[in-house]
Every structure is written in C-alpha cells, then in structure tokens.
Amino acid sequence: MDLLEYQGKQLFARHEIPVPSGIPARTVDEAVAAADQIGYPCVVKAQVKIGGRGKAGGVKVAANADEAREHAEAILGMDIKGFTVHELWIEEASEIEAEYYAAIVFDRSARAALVMLSTQGGMDIEQVSAETPEAIATLHVDPLLGFQPFEARRLAFDAGIDADLIRPIGDFLTRLYETFIAEEAMLVEVNPVIITPERKVRALDSKVTLDENALFRHKENAALRDPSDEDPQEQMARDRGLTYVKLDGDIGILGNGAGLVMSTLDVVAQYGGSPANFLDAGGGSKADAITSAVEVICSNEKVKAVLFNIFGGITRCDEVANGLIEAFASAKPSVPFVVRLDGTNDVEGRKILADANLPGVYTASTMNDAAEKVVALAKGESL
Amino acid sequence: MSVLVGTDTRLCVSGITGSEGSFHSLNNRAYGTNVVSGVTPGKGGQDVDGIPVFNTFHAAVEASEANTAMIFVPPPFAADSILEAADAGIGTIIAITEGIPAHEELRVYTQIKRMPGVRLIGPNCPGVLSPGKANVGIIPASFFKEGNVGVMSRSGTLTYQIGNELAQKGFGNSSIVGLGGDPIPGTSFVDVLELFENDDQTELIVMSGEIGGDAEEVAAEYIAEHVTKPVVGYIAGFTAPPGKTMGHAGAIVSGSKGTAAAKAEALEAKGVRVGRTPTQVAEIAIEILGG
Numbered sequence: 001m002d003l004l005e006y007q008g009k010q011l012f013a014r015h016e017i018p019v020p021s022g023i024p025a026r027t028v029d030e031a032v033a034a035a036d037q038i039g040y041p042c043v044v045k046a047q048v049k050i051g052g053r054g055k056a057g058g059v060k061v062a063a064n065a066d067e068a069r070e071h072a073e074a075i076l077g078m079d080i081k082g083f084t085v086h087e088l089w090i091e092e093a094s095e096i097e098a099e100y101y102a103a104i105v106f107d108r109s110a111r112a113a114l115v116m117l118s119t120q121g122g123m124d125i126e127q128v129s130a131e132t133p134e135a136i137a138t139l140h141v142d143p144l145l146g147f148q149p150f151e152a153r154r155l156a157f158d159a160g161i162d163a164d165l166i167r168p169i170g171d172f173l174t175r176l177y178e179t180f181i182a183e184e185a186m187l188v189e190v191n192p193v194i195i196t197p198e199r200k201v202r203a204l205d206s207k208v209t210l211d212e213n214a215l216f217r218h219k220e221n222a223a224l225r226d227p228s229d230e231d232p233q234e235q236m237a238r239d240r241g242l243t244y245v246k247l248d249g250d251i252g253i254l255g256n257g258a259g260l261v262m263s264t265l266d267v268v269a270q271y272g273g274s275p276a277n278f279l280d281a282g283g284g285s286k287a288d289a290i291t292s293a294v295e296v297i298c299s300n301e302k303v304k305a306v307l308f309n310i311f312g313g314i315t316r317c318d319e320v321a322n323g324l325i326e327a328f329a330s331a332k333p334s335v336p337f338v339v340r341l342d343g344t345n346d347v348e349g350r351k352i353l354a355d356a357n358l359p360g361v362y363t364a365s366t367m368n369d370a371a372e373k374v375v376a377l378a379k380g381e382s383l
Numbered sequence: 384m385s386v387l388v389g390t391d392t393r394l395c396v397s398g399i400t401g402s403e404g405s406f407h408s409l410n411n412r413a414y415g416t417n418v419v420s421g422v423t424p425g426k427g428g429q430d431v432d433g434i435p436v437f438n439t440f441h442a443a444v445e446a447s448e449a450n451t452a453m454i455f456v457p458p459p460f461a462a463d464s465i466l467e468a469a470d471a472g473i474g475t476i477i478a479i480t481e482g483i484p485a486h487e488e489l490r491v492y493t494q495i496k497r498m499p500g501v502r503l504i505g506p507n508c509p510g511v512l513s514p515g516k517a518n519v520g521i522i523p524a525s526f527f528k529e530g531n532v533g534v535m536s537r538s539g540t541l542t543y544q545i546g547n548e549l550a551q552k553g554f555g556n557s558s559i560v561g562l563g564g565d566p567i568p569g570t571s572f573v574d575v576l577e578l579f580e581n582d583d584q585t586e587l588i589v590m591s592g593e594i595g596g597d598a599e600e601v602a603a604e605y606i607a608e609h610v611t612k613p614v615v616g617y618i619a620g621f622t623a624p625p626g627k628t629m630g631h632a633g634a635i636v637s638g639s640k641g642t643a644a645a646k647a648e649a650l651e652a653k654g655v656r657v658g659r660t661p662t663q664v665a666e667i668a669i670e671i672l673g674g
Contacts, residue, residue, distance in 0.1 A: 107485075143490050144493050257539050259541030262541075262623060263661060276523075313509070367662070
C-alpha cells in the first residue's frame, strides 16, 4: 500500500526523522487556515501517489494568505498524470543549501534490504542511476544483524558527503532503516533529503510503500487506506474477498489460482481477445464466491463475454457449477459465458450445468477451446 | 527415486488440529504418506484420527522421528512455526501458509540458509507430490501418476493444468514441486534443477514461471552451465500490466524488469524451449521424449 507524502512524513516523525512541520487540508478554506497557522512563506503541495508533482504545477510557495488561497484553488482537483488531487499538505518553507537522496528498498533478488544514498538529490533518481550510477552509493543489509553504524558511515563516505555531515546523515539513515523495519515497509524513499544553512538534515519529501500482508499488526497504518483511491470494481471485489485487477478489454475472466488466471489471460490474448480483468476466485472457490465474482465481473459495462476457467484441486467443479446457477438467478447476466471445468468433480459439475441449461452459457473441453469460443462471442459471432 | 518427498518421508504437520490442517493431513495419509505426528501448542496428548499431537516440534521429533514438516498455521504464526521446526532438527520444511509478512519471510529465509541440512519449500505453495510415493500438501494427487517428468512451478493450479496436459499425453511425474508465489521463496528453480538433475527417475524437467522477480533468468544461466537433462519452460503473465500485483505477492512487474517476454527470452537464449500455452508445453515434451 502506497502512502501520501504527508502520511509518510507523519510515519517518519514517529521515528524521530526530522521533517518540516505541516498540516493536511481537503478544502481551500482548510488550506488557508493551515497556512495562517504555519505562517508565511509556506508551501502548498498536492498529495497524489505519483512523482513529478512539481513539474505539473502541484507544488507552489505562498507568501501570504491570498496566494495560499490562489494556489489551493488551482491545485485541488488538478489532474496529475491521471491522479486527481483530493488533498493538500501545507508545509513550512525550508531553506535549502544542498539536496541529497536516500532510500531503502526491499530487494527480493538480493534477499536483503538495499540502502541507497546520493548527493544528487532533488532530481529524477532513475536518470541519475542511468547516467552516473557511481553517484549513488549502495549497500545490502544483513536481515538478521540489521543496519550497523559502520555501514552508515561507509555509505556516507562512499557517497562523498561533507565531513561535518557524516554523523548526521548516518543518524538519518539509521532512523530510516528503523522506520523501514518497524513499519514493515517495502520502500522508504526521501528525495530530497535537504541540508539547511544551519547544516541540519531534514526529509523534504517521502515515498513509502507498506507490506499489505503486515497491515494486520499495524492498525494505524491500515487505517490510512483510502477507498476512493480504488477502482469501484476493485473495491467491490476486495469487500468480497476476491482478487481482482481491472484491465482494458471486453472479455471478463474468472479462474481459480493466480497462475492459472494469468495463463488464461495470455491464452485469450493469443486467440485475439482482450481481457477485461484478472479475477482469482481463490484456491477453494465456494458457491457464494462464484456469485460474487459474476457480479463483480458483470458490473464492468465493457464486458461483452465471460470466460470461466476452472481446474479443480481444492476447488470442486460441482460447487462452481452450482455457484454459477445461483449467480444467474440473482445477477441475471446479459452477456454470454463460456465455462471450462476440469479437475475435482468435473463430471458432476458439467452434468449440473447441462441439466440447468442456462441461457447463453457454452461449455468448452479445454483451455484453448474455451479461449477460442469466448473471443468469437465477444466479437458478436454466434457459436 | 523422486525429490524432496518419498517413501522415507516421516511427516509432522504444524496446525494439524485446524480444519484445513486436519483435512489435508488425512488426505496426505490416505495417499500413502507416512504422517507420524502433528504440532498444536496446548493440544499435546490429543490425536487426529490416530495421529499423535504434540505441544512442540521438539517433542514431536523426539517421539515420532519426523524428518519433514508441513506448515499449515495462519500467517501471524507461520514464520515462528518454520523456525521451530528447523530448530527441532527437521530437514525438509514445506510451508503452505499464504500471506506471511515480507520482512518475516526474509528473516526466516536468511536464518534457514545459515542452517546446513535444512531446506524450506514455500511459503504460499501447494506442496510437493511424488506420485506413487508421498504427497505433502494440497496438490490433487489423483490427476498424476508416476513417471519421468519433473515439474516445478511458482503457481498451484497452473501446475495442475500443465501436469494434466502432460498426463493426457501419457506422461507421468517423478515429482511435482510447488515453489510458491511469494517474493522470497525458500527454494528456487535453481535448487530444484539441481535435485532433478541428480534424480535417476527424472528425464525431462518442466519449469513453470511467472512474471516478477528474476528467478527464471537466474535459472536460465544455471541450466546452461549445469543441467544436462532437457528443460521445457512456461511463463504466465504476458498480458499483465506493470505495477499491478496479479494475485501472488511475487507476481508484479516493476518497470522493464520481470516481464514474461524478458523471461522467455532469457530461457530461449540458453536453449530452453518455452511453450506459449500449457498445451504447447506438453507438445514440446512429446517431441523431446518421443511420446
């Protein structure tokens, strides 16, 4: 789960990482009141989960209340790379002498946390990484030992940090690592880390991604989830315990097991079709899960045909067939379905479907056959 | 032979008194797996259809000489259970549990790697089946028979799909190994490639990968250097959009890394044939083995 800048900074503050003070605002009036409280000059910052806000005009300095109002009006509701600005962060203005970059990422390939530090902050770090990779000092942390002070010093020296800042930057990195571990983050990134004229170190920005699997023991963080962030169908699926990802096409897909569903999307694409979604009904798909899945898939108006691809292991094909009959009774879908049932109790499942004789439901014997049929149906061809 | 589980497997199940745990333990036993004990803290002294339950792995190992563990407890307790099994001297630990927090998984992985003779399979995996010998986990064994094709996969149901396609063409399996869909699996393609390469029964290796991470790319390098048996590949997720998690926590494409196309290319560059559909994987297998 990604956090907004200010949510990340509040997390940092809990772990004693120095951040400029600020107040979140959802309306223009709230923004002006916040700015008055913080004092001028202050910065009005769009809160969206995407980089490049500054270039898009989403970060502005206000010298007085009129400017704060003007900026808040302009930025609230602004579209930044497809993300609408619903929230602002009004922050005290910082004096900047230098801009650094610091990040810790969960590096699955190396099976360790990767700590990164660079004096080339404030700009696109991917560009720095591509053009001058030596400008970024990196180090993997032993997961059982944790981040050691000598490692922080080594990184700081390697990055070419000024001598008087070696210790403060080391402390900063140590606290960032503490945050990464304590909050169970997959990424904590600060770009820029600023050095003030008084030679103080501060986090001027934050990018934090948390591990969804660990949210059960971080209630405060779990509460930061914003339902308005999500696509309505994805939200509906989450509420019903299904794994659903919306795609651009017109063929609804349901399967059991993530790998099989991914494979089904690929096979449909190979037959010239375009999947409308990924939906994993889970390892032990029961009848009510199937009903929910049909409702979620068909709530996407672009869907012209639906493919059910089930290979029963724990999942029983007769349960899936009964679920489909219930779904047809309650949701009354108006698009054709192609159903392929294989695996546990497949004979029973196919018989239940044949006996029910549901309108617009076609069966297929293999995955390829099913894909071919659903693609034809989505194109309006008859079988 | 077979790999990881077989006739000498002595299984102890953590979470054996739970509904899923008991169901699958008894299923595994019915298949012929030697299920010798279970662990549920606080329920020591009870039994599950004759299988004795102990409070700790240490007690279970001492009393039942278990050499293999299956972890079936919920995510908040699974990492602890894996470490307990390892500490009690169990050599092969198969973790079915889905949803273990990433940081815990990383610490467990690191610790297990430092313990000689201990191997973790999973978490978030369907287990390991050696047809005709033993089944540890949730793989529906009735679809598979004994044979010469070794299968390893990051996905459960996709394994069944591919295994079934092979079975329909008349092939059986030495072992079917579910590696799991998590970001840090305890056992990787490379580890199982080594086992299959040294297994007499295995004549062909099928590896079923998916988007995310670099396990397939690393495997491609390893195959070129160390594997003499033919390998057929499959990669799921050609149509997956970047930045979206496709069900498995490990299946996410970030930037240009970890795409299905890049993985297929890496394998093909090392001479591994990659089927574009599960059906094609079976067809390539026939060509190679002469079905």
